[in-house]
Amino acid sequence: MIAGILLKGYSGFYYVYAEGRVWECSLRGRFRIQGQEFLTGDRVQILPSNGNKATIEKVEERRNSLVRPTIANVDQAFLVFALVSPRPDLNLLDRLLIQVSEVGIKPVIILNKVDQAEVNSEDATAENSISSLDFYQNLHYDLIKVSTRTGQGIAEVREHLKDKVTVLAGPSGVGKSSLVNALEPGFELKTGEISRKLKRGRHTTRHVELMVCGEGLLADTPGFSSLYLPKMKREELTLFFPEFADVPGKCRFTSCVHHKEPDCAIKAAVESGQIEKSRYEHYCLFLEEVIAAERRY
Ligand SMILES: Nc1nc2c(ncn2[C@@H]2O[C@H](COP(=O)(O)OP(=O)(O)OP(=O)(O)O)[C@@H](O)[C@H]2O)c(=O)[nH]1
Numbered sequence: 063m064i065a066g067i068l069l070k071g072y073s074g075f076y077y078v079y080a081e082g083r084v085w086e087c088s089l090r091g092r093f094r095i096q097g098q099e100f101l102t103g104d105r106v107q108i109l110p111s112n113g114n115k116a117t118i119e120k121v122e123e124r125r126n127s128l129v130r131p132t133i134a135n136v137d138q139a140f141l142v143f144a145l146v147s148p149r150p151d152l153n154l155l156d157r158l159l160i161q162v163s164e165v166g167i168k169p170v171i172i173l174n175k176v177d178q179a180e181v182n183s184e185d186a187t188a189e190n191s192i193s194s195l196d197f198y199q200n201l202h203y204d205l206i207k208v209s210t211r212t213g214q215g216i217a218e219v220r221e222h223l224k225d226k227v228t229v230l231a232g233p234s235g236v237g238k239s240s241l242v243n244a245l246e247p248g249f250e251l252k253t254g255e256i257s258r259k260l261k262r263g264r265h266t267t268r269h270v271e272l273m274v275c276g277e278g279l280l281a282d283t284p285g286f287s288s289l290y291l292p293k294m295k296r297e298e299l300t301l302f303f304p305e306f307a308d309v310p311g312k313c314r315f316t317s318c319v320h321h322k323e324p325d326c327a328i329k330a331a332v333e334s335g336q337i338e339k340s341r342y343e344h345y346c347l348f349l350e351e352v353i354a355a356e357r358r359y
């Protein structure tokens with residue numbers, strides 16, 4: 063048996079990526095009897111029969127699963143933003159960082175269109191430095207600056223894809239499709255017949271397809287479209303702001319949620335510039351949302 067990853071289920075067949083190629087699999091009888099549900103991204107054991115045919119013998123327990131898109135065992139999410147047109151929506155970025163981290167998926171921030179940096183050099187420098195997202199690196203997030211136009215950073219993105227299952231997220235127009243094309247121009251050729259067959263099924267299924275991209279797998283639809291924060295207690299929100307833990311000194315109240323309380327060490331760190339203002343502003347916005355949601359439970 064060989065270990066593989068389910069790329070897509072379609073019309074009773076399951077396409078599994080294993081040992082560098084795609085296998086058309088049917089199910090072992092007992093899975094059909096049990097009515098076992100498979101998800102794109104499921105880790106499976108397959109038994110090759112002939113040619114590219116095989117049967118799925120075993121499915122491993124899922125490490126995580128997303129509802130939108132419906133996919134399991136995602137390793138990382140590329141959060142794609144653009145330097146300009148459109149400028150980064152930091153509220154959305156901070157929200158996505160929380161959604162992704164909460165389900166145990168590693169975020170990688172990708173800033174596209176960096177070829178446009180000079181065009182805006184006469185802009186207010188403060189705005190430019192925020193757009194460049196550099197401060198996220200100090201928060202221990204991976205940040206890759208790319209241009210699908212010049213090819214800058216594409217090799218580094220490809221390096222991150224290696225041996226991982228990745229989903230894309232990010233607003234419209236930032237260059238997600240351009241990025242996929244830059245990463246894997248030959249994608250259609252690579253999976254050939256199967257890929258074309260799957261494409262035809264696209265509109266008849268709500269399920270996601272993983273595609274072979276570089277030496278990894280990438281979901282074909284952007285994820286994390288919901289703007290809602292995950293359900294949590296108000297004091298848990300700070301866990302998603304790792305820079306708060308680095309602040310020296312203590313708040314006067316041990317129950318401080320760093321909002322309206324006096325003598326707050328976090329607010330002092332915002333004043334001194336140690337914590338980025340936009341991050342704290344979003345923290346306060348999200349805190350209000352979390353508190354409003356708490357009341358509804
Ligand atoms: N200057 C510049 N423009 C880019 C770059 N990458 C993409 N674009 C342009 O940005 C626009 C949007 O690119 P898409 O790849 O369609 O963006 P998308 O994120 O897939 O957009 P949606 O499909 O709406 O989600 C296009 O006009 C691209 O030519 C880049 O690196 N530099």
Ligand SMILES: [Zn+2]
Binds near residue numbers: 320321327329
């Ligand atoms: Zn505080």
